[in-house]
Amino acid sequence: MAAVGFSxxxxxxxxxxxxxxxxxxxxxxxxxxxxDTWTKKTNxxxxxxxxAVGFSxxxxxxxxxxxxxxxxxxxxxxxxxxxxxDTWTxxxxxxxxxREQATGFSxxxxxxxxxxxxxxxxxxxxxxxxxxDTWTxxxxxLGTARFFAVGFSxxxxxxxxxxYDAATWTKDFYExxxxxxxxxxxxxxxxxxxHNVIVWDKTQYSHVDSFIVYREYTTNNYVQIGAxxxxxxxxxxxxxxxxxxxxxxxxxxxxYRYKLQIRDSSGNYSELGLYHNTVHMLNTGGNFSWNFYxxxxxxxxxxxxxxKRDNLSNGNWITVAGVSGTQNSITDTQYATYQNTGxxxxxxxxxxxxxxxxxDQNVMTTIxxxxxxxxxxxxxxxxxxxxxxxxxxxxNPFSSSTTLQTNQVLANAxxxxxxxxxxxxxxxxxxxxxxxxxxxGELPGGLxxxxxMQDNKIIASEKLVITNNQ
Numbered sequence: 001m002a003a004v005g006f007s008x009x010x011x012x013x014x015x016x017x018x019x020x021x022x023x024x025x026x027x028x029x030x031x032x033x034x035x036d037t038w039t040k041k042t043n044x045x046x047x048x049x050x051x052a053v054g055f056s057x058x059x060x061x062x063x064x065x066x067x068x069x070x071x072x073x074x075x076x077x078x079x080x081x082x083x084x085x086d087t088w089t090x091x092x093x094x095x096x097x098x099r100e101q102a103t104g105f106s107x108x109x110x111x112x113x114x115x116x117x118x119x120x121x122x123x124x125x126x127x128x129x130x131x132x133d134t135w136t137x138x139x140x141x142l143g144t145a146r147f148f149a150v151g152f153s154x155x156x157x158x159x160x161x162x163x164y165d166a167a168t169w170t171k172d173f174y175e176x177x178x179x180x181x182x183x184x185x186x187x188x189x190x191x192x193x194x195h196n197v198i199v200w201d202k203t204q205y206s207h208v209d210s211f212i213v214y215r216e217y218t219t220n221n222y223v224q225i226g227a228x229x230x231x232x233x234x235x236x237x238x239x240x241x242x243x244x245x246x247x248x249x250x251x252x253x254x255x256y257r258y259k260l261q262i263r264d265s266s267g268n269y270s271e272l273g274l275y276h277n278t279v280h281m282l283n284t285g286g287n288f289s290w291n292f293y294x295x296x297x298x299x300x301x302x303x304x305x306x307x308k309r310d311n312l313s314n315g316n317w318i319t320v321a322g323v324s325g326t327q328n329s330i331t332d333t334q335y336a337t338y339q340n341t342g343x344x345x346x347x348x349x350x351x352x353x354x355x356x357x358x359x360d361q362n363v364m365t366t367i368x369x370x371x372x373x374x375x376x377x378x379x380x381x382x383x384x385x386x387x388x389x390x391x392x393x394x395x396n397p398f399s400s401s402t403t404l405q406t407n408q409v410l411a412n413a414x415x416x417x418x419x420x421x422x423x424x425x426x427x428x429x430x431x432x433x434x435x436x437x438x439x440x441g442e443l444p445g446g447l448x449x450x451x452x453m454q455d456n457k458i459i460a461s462e463k464l465v466i467t468n469n470q
Contacts (some may be wrong), residue, residue, distance in 0.1 A: 001017055001018050001020060002017050002018050002050045002051040002101075003015060003016055003017030003025075004016050004017065004052045004053065004054035004063050004066075005054055006054040006055050006056040006061050006062075007056060008056045008058075008059055008060075008061060008083050009059075009083075010032070010033045010034060011030055011031060011032055011033065011083075012030070012031045012033070013028065013029065013030055013031070013041070013054075013056075013061055013081075014028075014029050014031070015027060015028035015029060015043075015044050015054075015063070016028075016044055016048065016049050016050070016052050016063065016066065017050060018050045023069075024048035024049055024050050024067075024068065024069045025048055026043045026044045026045075026046075026047075026048045027040065027043055027044070028040070028041045028042065028043055028044050028081070029041065041081075041086050042081075042086045042087065042088065044063060044079070044081075044088065045079060045088035045090070046063070046075070046077050046079050046088075046090075047068045047069070047075070047077075048068070048069055049066035049067060049068050049069075049075060050066060050067045050100065051066050051067055051100040051101040051102075052064060052065055052066030052075075052100075053065050053066070053102050053103065053104035053113050053116075054104065055104045055105050055106040055111050055112075056106060057106045057108075057109055057110075057111060057130050058109070058130075059082070059083045059084060060080050060081060060082055060083065060130075061080070061081040061083070062078065062079065062080055062081070062091075062106075062111055062128075063078075063079050063081070064076075064077060064078035064079060064094050064104075064113065065078075065094055065098065065099050065100065065102050065113060065116065066100050067100040074098035074099050074100055074118040075098055075100075076093045076094045076095075076096075076097075076098040077090065077093055077094070078090070078091045078092065078093055078094050078128070079091065091128075091133050092128075092133045092134060092135060094113060094126065094128075094135065095126055095135035095136075095137070096113070096114075096122075096124050096126050096135075096137070097118060097122065097124075098118055099116035099117060099118045099122060100116060100117060100118065100147070101116050101117055101147035101148050102114060102115055102116030102122075102147070103115045103116065103149045103150065103151035103160050103163075104151055105151040105152050105153045105158050105159075106153060107153045107156055107157070107158055107178050108156070108178075108266065109129070109130040109131060110127050110128065110129055110130065110178060111127070111128040111130070112125065112126065112127055112128070112138070112151075112158055112176070112178075113125075113126050113128070114126060114138075114140075114141050114160070115141055115145070115146055115147060115149050115160065115163065116147050117147040120145075121144075121145035121146055121147060121165060121166050122145055122147075123140045123141045123142075123143075123144075123145045123146075124137065124140050124141075125137070125138045125139065125140055125141050125176075126138060127178065138176075138178075141160060141174065142174055143160070143165075143170065143172050143174055144165040144167075144170065145165060145166075146163040146164055146165040146166075146170060147163060147164060148162075148163045148164050149161065149162055149163030149170075150162050150163070155268075156177075156178070156179070156266065156268035157175055157176060157177055157178075158175070158176040158178070159173065159174065159175055159176070160173075160174050160176065161173035161174065177270060177271055179262055179264055179268055179269065179270035179271075180205065180262070180270060181260075181261070181262070181270045181271040181272060181273040181274075182200060182202075182205060182211060182260045182261065182262050182270065182273045183200065183201075183260070183273050183274065184198055184199070184200050184258060184259070184260050184273060184274070184275075184276045185199045185200050185201055185352060185353075185354030185356075185367070186199055186276060186352050186354060186367065186369075186370045187199070187256075187258050187276045187277070187278045187370060188278070188367070188369070188370040188371050189251045189278065189279075189345075189370075189371045189372060189373050189374070190237065190418070190420050190449060191418035191419075191420075191423070191424075191449055191451075192374070192418070192449045192451065192461045193251055193252055193345075193373045193374035194251075194449070194461075194463075195237045195238050195239055195249075195251065196237075196238040196249060196251050196256060196258070196278055197235060197236070197237050197238070197420050198213055198235065198236045198237075198238065198258050198260070198276075199234065199235045199354050199356050199367055200234050200235070200260055200354065200356070201234065201354050201355065201356070201357070202230065202234040202356075202357060203357060205262060207264050207265045207266075208230040208262055208263070208264060208265065209229070209230060209263045209264060209265050209267070210227045210228060210229050210230060210262075210263045211227065211228045211230070211234070211236075211260055211261070211262060211263075212224055212226075212227045212260070212261040212262075212263060212269075213225055213226045213227065213228070213236045213238075213258060213259075213260060214258065214259040214260070214261065214272060215238065215240070215244070215247070215249055215256055215257070215258055216247075216256065216257040216258075216259075216275065217244055217247050222257075222259050222272060222275075223244055225238060225240040225243075225244075225249070226238075226240065227263070233356055233357070233446060234356040234357055235356045235420065237420055237447055238256075238258075251278065251280065251372075251373040252373050253280075254280050255277055255278045255279060255280035255291050256277070256278050257275040257276070257277045257278075257294075258275060258276055258278075259272040259273055259274070259275050260272070260273045261273065274295055274296035274297060274298065275294075275295070275296040276293075276294070276295055276296075277291070277292075277293060277294035277295075278293075278370070278372075279291060279292075279293050279346060279348065279370060279371070279372040279373075280372060280373055281344070281345065281346050281372040281373055281375060282375075283344065283375045285335070286331055286332050286333075286335025286336070286339070287329060287330075287331045288307055288329065288330050288331070288332065288344060288346065288375070289328055289329040290305070290328050290329075290346050290372055291328065292325075292328055293348055293370055300325050300326065301325075301348075301350050301351075301352060302325030302348045302349070302350050303324075303325050303349050303350050303351070304322050304323060304324050304325055304349050305322060305323055305324075305325065305327070305328070305330075305346050305347070305348060305349070306319055306320075306321075306322045306346065306347050306349060307319070307320040307321050307322070307330040307332065307344065307345075307346050308320060308344065308345055308346070308347060309332060309334075309338060309342055309343070309344050310342060310343040310344075311338050311341065311342050312341050312342070312456040313341060313342060313343045313376060313453070313456065313457070313458060314414065314453050314456060315416050315424060315451065315453075317345075320332050320334075320344075322349070325348075325350075330346075332344065341456055342376070343374055343375065343376040344374070344375045344376075345371055345372050345373065345374045345375065346371070346372040347369045347370070347371050347372070348369050348370040348371075349369065350368075350369075352368065352370075353366055353367070353368045354366070354367050354368075355367070365419065365423060390406060390407035390408065391404060391405070391406045391407075391452070391459070391460040391462060392404070392405050392406075393405075393438075393450075393462055393464065396463075396464060396465060397465035397466065397467045398440070398464075398465075398466065398467070399440065399466065399467045399468075400439070400440050401437060401438060401439045401440060402437075402438050402464070403435055403436070403437055403438070404435065404436040404438060404450070404452070404460075404462075405434060405435050405436075406434055406435075406436075406452070406459065406460060407434070408434075408454075408459060409433070409434065410431050410432050410433055410434065410436075410452075410454060410459075411432050411454070412430055412431070412432070412454070413430075413431040413432070413452060413453060413454040413459065414427065414428065414429050414430075414431065414452075414453045414454075415427070415428040415431060415436055415438070415450055415451070415452050415453075416450065416451050416453070417438070417443075417448050417449070417450050417464065418448060418449045418450075418451070419446070419448055420446065420447050420448070420449075425443060425448070426438075426441065426443065431452075436452075438450070438464070440466055443466055444466070444468075445466045445467055445468035446465075446466060447463065447464070447465055448463070448464040448465075448466065449461065449462070449463055449464065450462050450464055
């Protein structure tokens with residue numbers, strides 16, 4: 001009794017345990033499904049034991065933990081059996097506390113052991129990597145601490161249920177997803193208040209095929225709006241307007257919640273990560289108010305909010321005032337002075353920082369604040385349709401240079417180029433005529449926005465897409 005078992009292909013294996021007389025065993029047996037026969041294999045090499053854990057990965061079986069003869073010594077040793085050679089090899093000791101009557105299973109090339117007892121019932125849960133022979137602690141089992149539970153896996157998920165928790169025999173049942181739910185660093189609004197931008201740090205995740213971005217559609221119901229391959233820049237710009245209308249993702253209409261998910265290289269999916277809620281600002285005669293930036297199940301991340309004003313809507317932002325992260329309104333006492341020429345936005349100040357990366361470029365600009373939508377009174381909204389004023393850009397996308405043409409006669413105009421986080425990365429001054437040549441220079445591939453200004457008015461705002469093929 002209390003033996004250990006696992007299967008490899010069409011064969012099953014049983015070994016160790018108590019023979020019913022209190023004598024612990026080391027023998028190890030193979031059962032052949034095709035012939036319904038048993039064959040003795042090489043004895044387990046570790047000490048004779050009772051209530052160990054067993055599972056298989058590929059053509060190899062694994063046995064570990066348990067209680068040695070004498071009834072008081074709990075073990076941590078961990079052993080591999082090779083079906084091809086019928087040999088045992090010791091691997092890295094189980095990294096948790098020594099125990100018996102634990103639960104184990106495997107998913108892919110990883111093995112898992114958790115729960116069990118050594119006189120104290122346990123909930124901790126550990127992952128063993130076959131490729132590196134290392135143990136990593138995972139999220140603890142969510143049920144009550146217990147032993148004698150049952151564990152198994154189906155496809156890419158594990159399951160644990162039943163067992164004894166020192167108070168009752170249980171019948172609850174839990175699912176384990178080994179793929180870590182990814183975290184968003186922050187959500188923000190691009191420099192021209194056209195799109196929400198979702199940013200994350202991908203360096204902490206491995207074996208990822210892509211990151212999938214979700215937006216809340218109805219209450220607590222999230223729909224996929226895009227996917228970003230692992231080798232691409234770890235950001236997503238929400239341009240999905242029509243598909244889930246009237247929930248458009250337009251930062252100028254309301255705030256939105258976003259979540260992130262991982263699809264791994266084997267096609268398995270993680271749970272959705274925690275949502276981040278964008279900041280949407282409103283203006284009532286110079287009193288600016290906004291919703292709080294919110295991260296699901298987390299305390300308020302904002303130290304304080306800053307209201308900024310661009311007096312002439314030419315990209316020169318100044319700080320009007322700030323409030324603590326528990327407040328959400330500021331009155332601009334100089335609003336009347338700049339209401340016909342100015343622009344306003346609110347920014348977060350906090351400890352959050354993220355550096356989105358890509359494979360072919362090690363470091364991008366570090367992002368450390370989240371912005372609200374931009375409010376102006378001299379331009380009706382900031383969007384491509386409202387402020388292109390007969391402007392065309394060709395080619396777009398482009399790799400080395402492009403040309404902006406406008407039907408207006410320019411004189412001493414200024415063109416600014418912004419990255420998707422609203423940071424100015426290029427500026428051309430004293431522009432005259434109808435055409436502007438825009439050189440890529442040292443700018444990395446990606447999405448950018450331009451703003452063409454003349455006489456303190458926005459002539460045009462457009463998107464630029466720079467490809468990596470130079």
